[in-house]
Amino acid sequence: MRSMKEYQGKKILVLGGSAQQAPVIIKAKELGCYVVTCDYLPNNPGHRYADKYYNVDITDIDTVYEVAKKEDIDGIIAYASDVAAPTAARISRMLGLPGNPPEAVDILTQKHLFRDFLQKHGFPCPRFASYDDINDAYEDAPAFKLPFLVKPVDSSGSKGVVKVVNSNEIKKAIDEAFSYSRSNRIILEEFIEKDSAFQISGDGFSVDGEFVFSSYGNEYYSPHAERSHIVLGEFWPSVYDEDTLNKLDKILNSIISILGMKTSAYNIEAIRGKDGNIYVIELGPRSGGSYIPQLIEFATGVDLTEYAIRGCLGLDCSGLTRMPSQRCCGNCAIVSFEDGVLKELSIEESFKEKNIIGMYYTGVPGQEVSSYLNSSHALGTILFKADSKEEVECITSDPQKYFRVVVDKDNQVDTNF
Numbered sequence: 001m002r003s004m005k006e007y008q009g010k011k012i013l014v015l016g017g018s019a020q021q022a023p024v025i026i027k028a029k030e031l032g033c034y035v036v037t038c039d040y041l042p043n044n045p046g047h048r049y050a051d052k053y054y055n056v057d058i059t060d061i062d063t064v065y066e067v068a069k070k071e072d073i074d075g076i077i078a079y080a081s082d083v084a085a086p087t088a089a090r091i092s093r094m095l096g097l098p099g100n101p102p103e104a105v106d107i108l109t110q111k112h113l114f115r116d117f118l119q120k121h122g123f124p125c126p127r128f129a130s131y132d133d134i135n136d137a138y139e140d141a142p143a144f145k146l147p148f149l150v151k152p153v154d155s156s157g158s159k160g161v162v163k164v165v166n167s168n169e170i171k172k173a174i175d176e177a178f179s180y181s182r183s184n185r186i187i188l189e190e191f192i193e194k195d196s197a198f199q200i201s202g203d204g205f206s207v208d209g210e211f212v213f214s215s216y217g218n219e220y221y222s223p224h225a226e227r228s229h230i231v232l233g234e235f236w237p238s239v240y241d242e243d244t245l246n247k248l249d250k251i252l253n254s255i256i257s258i259l260g261m262k263t264s265a266y267n268i269e270a271i272r273g274k275d276g277n278i279y280v281i282e283l284g285p286r287s288g289g290s291y292i293p294q295l296i297e298f299a300t301g302v303d304l305t306e307y308a309i310r311g312c313l314g315l316d317c318s319g320l321t322r323m324p325s326q327r328c329c330g331n332c333a334i335v336s337f338e339d340g341v342l343k344e345l346s347i348e349e350s351f352k353e354k355n356i357i358g359m360y361y362t363g364v365p366g367q368e369v370s371s372y373l374n375s376s377h378a379l380g381t382i383l384f385k386a387d388s389k390e391e392v393e394c395i396t397s398d399p400q401k402y403f404r405v406v407v408d409k410d411n412q413v414d415t416n417f
Contacts, residue, residue, distance in 0.1 A: 007031040010313055013038065013068055013076045013091075015058040015084035017046030019360045019380075020289045024079040025049045027305045036071050038064060058084050059182075065091055073097070075312035079265075079305075080289040082109050082156045088312075089285075098314035100285055104259035108285045111153040111187050121258060123251060124277040126190035134178055141170045141188055149189045149229075150174055152181035157289070157375025163191065163229045193274045199281075200245075200270040201234050203288045203296055204252060205307055207263050207317045211253035213304075214268070214322060215296040216245055217330070220396045224337040225372055232372075232399070233381075234292065235330030235392045236299040240272065248278050255283060263311040265304060267292065290331050290381050291358065298357065298385065299325040327385065328392040332399045334361055334380040335372035340407030342369050345379070351402040355395070358383035369407055379405060 010033045014025055017037040025046045028035045037047050038054040047053040054067050058081070068076060068091050075098060076091050078084035085105050092099025107113045112130035119125045127144075130153060131137040141150075141164075150173040152160040160180030162173035177186040198218035205213040217234040225232065238245060248270055256266075267288035269281040287293050293304040300323040310317050334345060342363050347356075361380035363369075370377045382403065386392035395402060 004032050006315055007033050007309075007313075010034070010074045011036065011071060012309065012312065013064075013071065013073045014046070014050070015039070015064070015076065015078050015088055016081050017041070017044035017050065017053065019045050019362075020080035020291075022046040022049060023291065023294060024077060024287070024305050024308060027303075028309050031306070031309065033309070036067070036073065038067055058087055061087050061090050065094055068095060075309075075314070077308060077312040078286045079308060080287050082154075082284055082286065085109050085285045098263065098312060100262050100264050101260050104261055105285050107259065108283050109154065110183075111151055112185065113153075114283070115187065115189070117255075117259075118280065121255075123255070124273075124279045126192050126279065128187055128189040130185055130187045132183075132185045134174060137174045137186060137188065138171060141174065142167060144188055145190070147191045149191055150177045151187050151189060152177050153185045153187050154183050155180045158230045159374040159376055160186075161230070161374070163227065192271050192279055195272050195274045195276075196239065198239055199231070200238065200240060200248065200268070200272065201231075201288075201292075202238075202268050203292050203304055204266045204268055205264070205304060205311075205317075205320060206256050206261055206266070207320060209257060209261055211249060211256050212322075213302065213307075213320050214245070214249055214252070215300055215302070215325065216240065216248070216268070217292075217295070219269070222337070222372070222400075223398060224400060226337070227373055230372065230374060232335070233290070233330055233332035233396065234295070235396050236295060236328060237325035237389070244272055244278065248280075251278060251280060252283065255280065261285070263314075263317055265293075265308045265311065290333070291360075291383055292331070294358065295329050295331060295383060298329050298383075299327050301326065328387070328389055329357065329383065329385045330392055330396055332382050332384070332396070333372070333375065333378040334363070334382060334403075334405060335378050336369045336405040336407050337400075338371050338407060338409065340369060340409045342367050342379075343406040343408050345403065346406050347403040348401070351384075351395075355384040355386060355402070356382060357385050363405070369405065
């Protein structure tokens, strides 16, 4: 991209060290940066690639601030983590480093604040209401037209997100959503009927407050999942027409401008409804999880991970422009669709040889696994390529045909394809 001399001697604090943060840690080290990581899980795999690790909760702003001061960092980055984004914004402001306004980041990382913002500024927005009192939620929920969604305002990875289709499910759904909210607040939200089988997803990037790059894929779901609304993965290129994607770009540029965002990566989720409106569901002020930046680089050649590093260091990011997808690819969560004891991850041989371009897998035979309800039940992620749009859509229509988690429930599990 540019001379590696720009990175020499630069010190970056990466919030988190999970497998999701490992790509940015590795990239920063390859570029010549000194990398410090922190979170409360010392065994997270990303820490082994860093120069130094601190056992600090990334939501503990005061303690992270002390680490940042002690290390005299040049930049702080929240990569693939909604939880980390508010901390990064506040530390950046406290130390006078490049970053986004904390007030804007709060809006983008709390669902009720984002819905309030969209409604106030005239953007398409589903009917919603938020609650910090569980009894008030119980009382009001029956007035919502079925089906509707119940969500924690501050969770990620679909944790605590429940689609209510029958009134007798309301109490259980509200209880679950509250159990996943760190701030003890949930949102009830009208369910938007998509005009396609897929939801729009992807990553984008703004430079000095202008939204200059986006790459959109398609979120897909599993026919085997208990919760059919929970995303299983994404694939590229987008199935949507350029007019729709350009309209989405303009909406996102307006949101970013109003919020006063700076140079930043974004994770994006949007729906084109049957009513013709484009609804922005999420605009996370951080790079996408599930290795979305790596898929975008494979599809377009644009290295968003390096741009995220440049942005946090205040280096020049000019010249970044939208590039079409040249190759087909996707990701898929490695999950079980039934409870049981893990036997193995069984992969069809030709898919392994021809299609897989990366895999992160944490499963250990003998461990208990749960049926897939949210990202906490995933055992990893598979990244794959395809020769055509038809092939990638065939794979994502039912990934179980190509790989599956085999669990032992009755000692009669068929592991043969």
